[in-house]
Amino acid sequence: xxxxxxxTIKFGGLIALDHVSMEAGAGRITAVIGPNGAGKTTLFxxxxxxxxxxxxxxxxxxxxxxxxxxxxxxxxxxxxxFQNIRIFPTMTVLENALVGVEPRLHSGLFSSFFxxxxxxxxxxxxxxxxxxxxxxxxxxxxxxxxxxxxPYGDRRKLEIARALVSDPKLILLDEPAAGMNTTEKEELxxxxxxxxxxxxxxxxxxxxxxxxxxxxSYVYVxxxxxxxxxxxxxxxxxxxxxxxxxxxxxxxxxxA
Amino acid sequence: xxxxxxxxLIIIGINVISALGLxxxxxxxxxxxxxxxxxxxxxxxxxxxxxxxxxVPFPVALLAGVVLAGIASALVGYPSLRLxxxxxAIATLGFGEVFxxxxxxxxxxxxxxxxxxxxxxxxxxxxxxxxxxxxxLTYMMTKSRTGRxxxxxxxxxxxxxSFGVNLGKYKVFAFVMGGCFAGLAGGFYAHYLLFVNPTxxxxxxxxxxxxxxIIGGLGTIPGVLxxxxxxxxxxxxxxxxxxxxxxxxxxxxxxxxxxxxxxxxGSVDSxxxxxxxxxxxxxxxxxxxVKNE
Amino acid sequence: MLINQIFNGLTIGSIYALIALGYSQxxxxxxxxxxxxxxxxxxxxxxxxxxxxxxxxxxxxALILSMLIVGGxxxxxxxxxxxxxxxxxxxxxxxxxxxVSVTLQTAIVLLIGPQTERYPxxxxxxxxxxxxVKISALQIxxxxxxxxxxxxxxxxxxxxxxxxxxxATAENYxxxxxxxxxxxxxxxxxxxxxxxxxxxAGVLVAVYYNAFFPYIGSLFGIKAFIAAVLGxxxxxxxxxIGGFILGISEIFAVAYLSSSWRDAVAFTLLIIIxxxxxxxxxxxxxxxxx
Numbered sequence: 001x002x003x004x005x006x007x008t009i010k011f012g013g014l015i016a017l018d019h020v021s022m023e024a025g026a027g028r029i030t031a032v033i034g035p036n037g038a039g040k041t042t043l044f045x046x047x048x049x050x051x052x053x054x055x056x057x058x059x060x061x062x063x064x065x066x067x068x069x070x071x072x073x074x075x076x077x078x079x080x081x082f083q084n085i086r087i088f089p090t091m092t093v094l095e096n097a098l099v100g101v102e103p104r105l106h107s108g109l110f111s112s113f114f115x116x117x118x119x120x121x122x123x124x125x126x127x128x129x130x131x132x133x134x135x136x137x138x139x140x141x142x143x144x145x146x147x148x149x150x151p152y153g154d155r156r157k158l159e160i161a162r163a164l165v166s167d168p169k170l171i172l173l174d175e176p177a178a179g180m181n182t183t184e185k186e187e188l189x190x191x192x193x194x195x196x197x198x199x200x201x202x203x204x205x206x207x208x209x210x211x212x213x214x215x216x217s218y219v220y221v222x223x224x225x226x227x228x229x230x231x232x233x234x235x236x237x238x239x240x241x242x243x244x245x246x247x248x249x250x251x252x253x254x255x256a
Numbered sequence: 257x258x259x260x261x262x263x264x265l266i267i268i269g270i271n272v273i274s275a276l277g278l279x280x281x282x283x284x285x286x287x288x289x290x291x292x293x294x295x296x297x298x299x300x301x302x303x304x305x306x307x308x309x310x311x312v313p314f315p316v317a318l319l320a321g322v323v324l325a326g327i328a329s330a331l332v333g334y335p336s337l338r339l340x341x342x343x344x345a346i347a348t349l350g351f352g353e354v355f356x357x358x359x360x361x362x363x364x365x366x367x368x369x370x371x372x373x374x375x376x377x378x379x380x381x382x383x384x385x386x387x388x389x390x391x392x393l394t395y396m397m398t399k400s401r402t403g404r405x406x407x408x409x410x411x412x413x414x415x416x417x418s419f420g421v422n423l424g425k426y427k428v429f430a431f432v433m434g435g436c437f438a439g440l441a442g443g444f445y446a447h448y449l450l451f452v453n454p455t456x457x458x459x460x461x462x463x464x465x466x467x468x469x470i471i472g473g474l475g476t477i478p479g480v481l482x483x484x485x486x487x488x489x490x491x492x493x494x495x496x497x498x499x500x501x502x503x504x505x506x507x508x509x510x511x512x513x514x515x516x517x518x519x520x521x522g523s524v525d526s527x528x529x530x531x532x533x534x535x536x537x538x539x540x541x542x543x544x545x546v547k548n549e
Numbered sequence: 550m551l552i553n554q555i556f557n558g559l560t561i562g563s564i565y566a567l568i569a570l571g572y573s574q575x576x577x578x579x580x581x582x583x584x585x586x587x588x589x590x591x592x593x594x595x596x597x598x599x600x601x602x603x604x605x606x607x608x609x610x611a612l613i614l615s616m617l618i619v620g621g622x623x624x625x626x627x628x629x630x631x632x633x634x635x636x637x638x639x640x641x642x643x644x645x646x647x648x649v650s651v652t653l654q655t656a657i658v659l660l661i662g663p664q665t666e667r668y669p670x671x672x673x674x675x676x677x678x679x680x681x682v683k684i685s686a687l688q689i690x691x692x693x694x695x696x697x698x699x700x701x702x703x704x705x706x707x708x709x710x711x712x713x714x715x716x717a718t719a720e721n722y723x724x725x726x727x728x729x730x731x732x733x734x735x736x737x738x739x740x741x742x743x744x745x746x747x748x749x750a751g752v753l754v755a756v757y758y759n760a761f762f763p764y765i766g767s768l769f770g771i772k773a774f775i776a777a778v779l780g781x782x783x784x785x786x787x788x789x790i791g792g793f794i795l796g797i798s799e800i801f802a803v804a805y806l807s808s809s810w811r812d813a814v815a816f817t818l819l820i821i822i823x824x825x826x827x828x829x830x831x832x833x834x835x836x837x838x839x
Contacts, residue, residue, distance in 0.1 A: 048418065074420040088411035090475075091404070098401075099408045103420035105401055109429055112400035113393050123401065166419065335820075339827050342582060346778050347823045349771075350816040357813035459771065463584075463647060470644055502655040509648025510630045517637030 001026050001201040002170055007046055007056035016042045018225045019056070024170065029192065029202045031216035031233075033209065035245060038222040040205040041083055044172050047203075048073050048080055061169065074103045077169035081159040081176060083205075089148030093139060093158055096147045097130040100162035133161045137191060153184040160191070171195060173204045177211040189214050209246070213237065221245070262380055264492045268485050269383035270444045275468040275484045276390045276477070277437030282466065283475040284398065285430040286410030287336050290462045291348035292438055294332075294355045295325040297457030299439030300446035301365060304374045307447070314377040314447065321443040322436045329435020333428045349459055359454035370453025371446070378448035386444060390437055394477060397433070406430055410475075471512055473519030482521055552682045554804050555797060560688045560757070562796020563695035567750035568773035569780070569788040570702060571743030577719040577783030578739055579635075581642045585626060585649035586747060587770020591763065593619045593748025594755040595657055601668055608670070612694075612752045616745035623744025624737050632733075650766070657763040665762045668755055691753045698746055703785050711738060719783055775819050781829030790830060794818075 002024045009017045017039045024030040032040050045051040047058060049070045058065050060076065068076065079100070088096050105126060107119040134140055137157040142150070147158060156176055163171055176192065177185050185208070192215050195202045206212035212219065213233040221229040221236060223245040229236055236242055257265075278292045299321035306317040332351045336344050359365045366372075397403050405426050408416040417423050446452045464487070472483025487505075494501035512520065568590050575583045597615040600606040606614065630649050634642045674687035706712040714730035715738065754769065755761040772795065780791025795815055802814040822830065 071417045071420060071422065074418060080418070082415075086412055086415045088408050088415070090411060091407055095404055095407070098404055099416065099419050099421075102405070102416075107401055109402055112397045112402035115396060115400060119400070162419075335824060339823060342576075343778070343823060343827055345582075346775070347820055350775075350819040350823070353771075353816040354813050354820070357810060357816075361809050460767065467644060467647065470640055474638075474640065499655055499659050502651055503659065506648045506650070506652030506655060509651065510645050511648075513637070513641045513645040513648065514630070514633045517634055517641040 001061060002047070002203070003059040004043075004047070005057045005059070007043070007053045007058070009042060009046060009051060009053045016225050017046070017053070020222070020225070020227050021056075022220050022227070022230075024201045024203050026169075026201045027196050027198050028217040029196055029204055029215050031204045031206055031212040031219045032222060033206055033212045033219060033236075034222035036207065037224075039225040040222055041174055042225075043222070044080060044174055044203075044205060047170075047172060048078060074166055074168075077167075078172070079163040079166050079168040079170070080172035081156070081163055081174055083174040083178060085152075085155045085159055087147045087155055087158055087162075089146070091147055092144050093134065093147055093150070094127070094130060094143040096158055097134055097162045097165055098126055100133075100165040101126045101129060103166050130161075130165050133165045134158075136164070136194075137161045152179055153188075156180070156188070157191070160195075164195070169200055171200065171202045173202065173206075175205055175207055177206060177208045185211055257380075264489055266378065266380055266383050266448060267492060268488050269380075269387045270378075270441050270448065271465070271468060271488045272481060272484045273383075273386050273390050273444070274438050274441035275465055275480050276394050277434035277441070278465050279434075279469050279475075279477070279480045280394060280397075280406070280437070281333075281430050281434035283469050283480070284403065284410060285406040285427060287333070287427060287430060288341060288345035289332075289348045289431070289434075290345050290459055290466070291332050291352040291355075292434070292465045293457040293459070293461035294352040295329050295435040295438035296442035296445065296461075297355065297359065297452075297454070298328050299325040299442030300452045300457070301359065301371070301442075302439075303443035304371050304446040304452055305364070307375050307377070308371065308373070314375075318440060318443040322439040325439025325442065326432045326436040329431045329438075330428055333431025333435075336427045336431065337424045349462075352457075352459055352462060356454045356458050359457075365454070368453065370451055370456075372451045374446050374450045374452070376447065376450060378444045383444055386440055390440070391477065393433075398477070402426070402429070407475075467509070471509070471519055473521035476521065479519055479521045483519065486520075553684070554800050556682075556684055556688060558797030558800035559793060560691050560796070561800065562776075562793035563692050563699075564750050564754055564757075564792075565769070565773045565776040565795050566789045566792025567695050567698060567746045567753075568769060569777040569792050570699070570785060571747045572770075572774045573777040573780075573782050573784065573788040574715070574719075574739050574743050576777070578715070578736060579631070579642065581639055581646070582774065583631075584643065584646040584770070585630075585653060586646075586743065587766035587768075587773070588650045588653040589619055589623050589626075589744045589766075590747040590751045590754075590769060590773075591657070591761070591766035592622060592653060593751025594761040594765065595661065595666075595751075596748065597752040598666055598668055598755065598761070601670075608668075608752075608756070612749060615752055616748045619748035619751075620741040620745035623740040623747075626744075627736060627740040632736075654763050654766065661763075663763055665760050666755075667759050667761075670756070687757060691757060694749065694753065698749055699785070699789055702742060702746065705742070706785055711735070715739060772815055775815055778829055779819060779822055787829060 004020060004022045007017050007020045008015070020043065022030070032043060034040055042051060046053050049065070049068055060078065065076065088099065105122060107122050111119040131140065131143065134143065137160060139154060139157055139161065142154065147155065150158065160173070160176065173192065177188055180188060189211060192204065204212060204216060216233060219230060219233050219236045220227060221239070221242045228241045228245060229239040274292065274296050277295070278289065281287050281289050302324045303317040303321035306312040306320055307314060332348055335347050339347055360368050405416065405421055408421065409423060409426060413423055468484040468487050469480050470483065471487060472481065473479030491501055491505060568586070571586045572583060575586070593615050596618050597611045600611040600614055601608065626649055630645045631642045634645060674685055676683050676685050677689070706715055711730070714735050718732060718735045773792070776791035776795045777788045778791070779794055780787030780789065795818070798818055799811055799814055803811050
């Protein structure tokens with residue numbers, strides 16, 4: 001579904017991604033792991049066209065998408081969540097998720113003054129879709145709450161629901177487990193596992209090894225912008241470089 | 257109804273129309289504009305020049321003012337695609353002042369003397385009708401896809417854009433709709449006070465309108481109504497106390513902000529009550545409705 | 550002639566710059582437009598006037614006393630009207646500052662009256678002939694005073710510990726408390742400095758134009774604020790550059806176009822610069838606070 005080929009991106013003199021290649025197929029979860037600053041989020045920003053790679057190509061559904069502007073990415077079926085949750089705080093849960101349906105709505109500006117039947121039908125369809133997604137995330141009784149008043153875990157779920165309703169072919173999840181406690185993490189894992197379909201791929205960027213290893217069928221490991229290992233979770237866990245990269249950062253963390 | 261009450265109601269009504277316009281631009285969409293009085297000025301000058309110099313009927317003159325104010329608003333709103341936050345406010349302030357100085361210098365606007373002898377056309381019925389239409393349009397728009405997008409832009413425009421929202425289209429739309437409302441208010445104003453001059457539409461007037469929408473509670477229609485009624489009604493009532501009312505006004509602003517920083521009503525959505533009533537009326541009148549769950 | 554015009558421009562520009570510094574510093578640290586700043590400038594003119602007229606203080610001590618008194622008033626305004634709003638939405642302190650502005654203007658109208666006042670000065674400032682160019686001594690005095698004050702501020706901001714804390718606060722609000730400096734102290738100092746520079750400008754303007762009135766703060770305030778934006782808000786040098794650019798271009802517009810379009814020049818300049826460089830000439834990359 002998505003193929004990255006030899007992506008290199010530099011900021012000033014700093015190489016953020018160094019010839020990184022990866023592939024994500026439909027029906028499964030592909031994880032990208034690595035210590036902080038390894039370039040995981042940068043990778044997402046390249047896929048969503050917020051950053052432009054210096055070399056390499058991004059191919060989605062057989063089409064090179066490097067020329068597509070960021071605002072069009074959702075229309076071709078790519079959507080994402082953010083590491084630092086980005087919801088609309090004073091809008092309700094329902095309204096937040098409805099923004100996710102945007103790429104698929106057509107009603108015009110003029111009809112918003114008079115709510116003609118065609119627009120009402122579209123709104124009704126969008127609402128049903130959104131309620132279904134929120135029910136899937138276990139939030140069907142929080143529709144009218146202000147998103148800003150939700151507890152942390154629910155905000156994460158709302159973000160995933162909002163991404164889901166745009167009916168994406170590719171969902172990018174950026175550290176969804178960050179800041180969650182163990183129970184919340186377990187709950188999240190069971191939700192994430194259900195996201196891929198025969199037409200949908202999921203890429204998960206995660207710092208938390210247990211989540212990444214627990215849900216993904218294939219893992220890429222980044223360190224300092226380089227791909228230092230890849231394979232099924234069991235293989236990666238035995239990879240000496242990976243272990244070193246992870247243990248190394250933990251030692252640094254202890255020292256600091 | 258006695259003359260004073262009628263006068264106060266008309267002034268409040270005119271200001272409510274204008275304030276609803278700024279509510280759409282700033283309250284809903286989060287685009288900070290200090291050129292709002294300018295749009296009212298364009299409506300006022302356009303409609304007044306038309307009724308003064310030719311036999312154009314009042315409604316047509318009003319409409320012309322609305323259209324021109326809308327066009328001007330689109331031109332001023334365009335930089336909003338490039339500028340954010342306070343920088344947008346400052347640029348709009350610049351546009352407003354250039355307009356004011358131009359009105360002072362042009363011959364056809366009669367410079368600093370302004371326009372005199374405008375026909376008395378505005379009355380309570382016209383203003384009430386205008387207020388009703390503007391509240392209706394604002395309300396319906398807010399409850400639609402468009403309103404949702406405008407709010408999303410206010411809250412986090414990058415995320416809105418990442419879901420395919422065309423930021424430019426919607427920001428300019430908010431400016432145009434808000435500018436049209438201001439133009440209507442300006443037309444009513446000119447044909448009520450019967451003279452206009454450039455200082456009526458300066459930056460301080462724009463700041464006044466900003467106060468109307470913030471004091472009541474930014475982003476809600478009831479907030480706009482309460483804020484405008486309070487800030488225009490009270491000073492009119494207290495007119496006999498001359499300078500002391502301005503002192504009270506100044507201190508009052510500070511106190512309201514210190515004790516209720518998000519406005520008198522905060523951000524309550526008592527508007528949804530109105531919406532349900534409207535849906536009921538629709539049902540009784542058998543206007544085709546798709547049932548909501 | 551040309552040199553004279555440039556000199557006129559520099560004089561008025563230095564006054565814009567003095568006022569602009571107050572807007573710029575407050576915006577840099579607290580992130581809101583302090584509408585009351587122009588009125589503190591106005592108060593400066595009035596306090597100096599009261600000292601000279603009723604206490605028969607000399608002009609120089611009056612200037613210094615006015616700076617101290619208005620500086621104190623600035624600190625007080627921040628305590629009463631802005632500090633309680635430190636955590637509120639960004640628009641709240643701005644609205645509060647509009648309230649302060651109206652209050653100060655009205656207070657002066659009620660206490661002293663709406664009429665135009667002038668300083669009762671007996672002496673005439675001589676006109677100097679420097680290499681054939683005739684320049685009023687008053688202009689030179691204004692320029693020197695303004696430049697000394699601005700250099701003083703720049704030294705304070707760049708070289709002292711508290712100045713460093715001010716810069717740190719402007720860049721990152723939280724970092725300052727880590728430096729062991731109280732944010733409240735830094736903010737009070739910012740208001741003290743900004744208000745006293747504004748007051749100095751008030752006295753200078755009142756003497757230069759030989760006239761002032763309660764609403765003069767709005768007039769100069771908006772211009773000075775634009776100067777701050779032109780130069781890049783938050784930066785001392787930016788405010789100074791912006792002030793001079795605005796002053797000189799205005800004087801040239803009056804000399805070569807027409808005085809009635811004078812005000813349009815400032816604003817046209819503003820729009821052009823903002824569209825070309827959305828955060829001003831020396832502006833930071835992102836000044837917008839989410």
